[in-house]
Amino acid sequence: MPINIPKQMPAREVLEKEKIFVMDEERASTQDIRPLNILILNLMPEKEKTEVQLLRLLGNSPLQVNITFLHMETHQSKNVSKSHLEQFYKTYSSVKNYYFDGMIITGAPIEHLAFEDVNYWEELTKIMEWTNDHVTSVMHICWGAQAALYHHYGIGKFELPCKCSGIYKHTINDQTIKLVRGFDEVYFAPHSRYTSVSRKEILEHPNLLLLSEGEAGPFIIISKDEKHIMVTGHLEYDTDTLAIEYERDLKKGLDIQMPENYFPNDNAGEQPINMWRSHSHLLFSNWLNYYVYQETPYEQDRKVKVDVPAPEEHK
Template sequence: MPIRIPEQLPAQDVLLGENIFTMDSLRASHQDIRPLEVGILNLMPNKIETEVQLLRLLSNTPLQINVDLIRIDNQAPKNTPQSHMDAFYHEFSQVAHKKYDGLMVTGAPLAHLDYEQVKYWSNMQAIFDWAEKNVQSTLYLCWAAHAAMFHHYGVNRHLRAEKISGVFEHQVLDQHNELLRGFDPVFFAPHSRFGHIESAQYSGVDGLSVLAESSDAGAYIAASDDKRKVFVTGHPEYDPETLHEEFQRDTDAGLSPVVPVNYYPQDDPSQSPLVRWRSHGSLLFTNWLNYHVYQTTPYDLNSLSGSDSPSNED
């Protein structure tokens, strides 16, 4: 089944070129089913690139999905045309009355700021609290995962002197967990961050479990037992060239970045990246939509209020 996205969103042409089925609002209105309502709170500067990455992963499911793109505030984005924001994004105040089956919150380039120094931190706190009652399951990526841990549980990250950058080997810790269904016991995933929370800190929170981790990059996937919160500290959505573009950007800025680990053959940036994370990234999103969203969400979203709502599944 397709994902429903706004007409003329640039991501639509990219996805259609990859033979990914999307539909516009008119066609979706003729589908006699209850689609999933998914919000994407996009905090990344290059919003168009992030849209394509996330929508690509959401598309690999038999479920029909309605997507709302959400912005954190009305400030002009750094690397996205204002016309794009005006055409395709909702301010949070415009959707705060809605209830969602799923919400995705992206990372953000805010590594060296304390949370209270982030200009929209109060907005983030309001959204975190709103999601508790209005979203069946929320998937937090990278910076958002750390920010949510701090807000909900008081667990603060620490900043590493050297950035964790590269494609790291991970181990599945709970092979029977639905979120990891179909995963190989060992798999690869990209990371790009300074912030770090130890696996023991996740596990030390009552009701949270670490499901996959890396001996080098630490905890990768943690989730609440009630399936309402999923914390992913890496970037399964990244395109093949994303880490290279980050490395080149920081090099050009004179920051002397570390070469992303296990990314280039022989760690040689002149060679094309070795891509080995996309299948598991796709599977992670599919499992989240199926087991944490579709099979737990109420058919009538207006009844959503807690973790024991009746299932959407027949």
């Protein structure tokens, strides 16, 4: 089944070219189906790229999915137009009275800051608290995962000697957990971050399960009540995302190492090979099925789709 996004959203054209089933609200309203309402808090600077990456994965499911994008009210985004945010995004104050089946909180390139020094940290903590009784299941990605571990479970982050960037091998600690159903015993995933979290603190926490780990440290952490899923890497990344980040950092003059296990023959002139695509789709489809669809109540009185205003309503 399709994902439901506005007709004018730029990501729509990209997804349709990839033959991903995208539906607009007019057509979706004619189907007698209870769709899943998913909220995405997009903290990444290049929001349109992240939109495509996440929508591609959420669209690979037999479920109909309504998407609402959220941006921070207390932060001015520099890499996306104001009109794009006004047309396709909501703010916390406009959704706080609604209930959602699932939510994704993305990463953000701000690991060098203490959590309390992030200019939207107070707003983010309000949102994370709100999810406890307004969202069935929340997936947190990279810095979003570190923020969740800190806020919900008191586990901080620590700085790495150098940036963790590349494609790393991972294993599963418990194959019986539904989130990794169908995963290979060894699989690969991209990481891109300057900080990490303590394996020891996760293992010792009574409310957490370290589900998967590998060469880059703890990778998938899940709360034992299955409310929160923390993914410290970027399974949603495109094949060339790490290459783009590497080139960007070089242009900034940063002392940066080439992403590990990424470019063939460690030659930045060669095209990287995607070794994580199937597990990306599997993770998101398992999350949607087992942690959102199977767990969310059917009643729609508390599960209302937040309509994104049409462009003319902003005129």
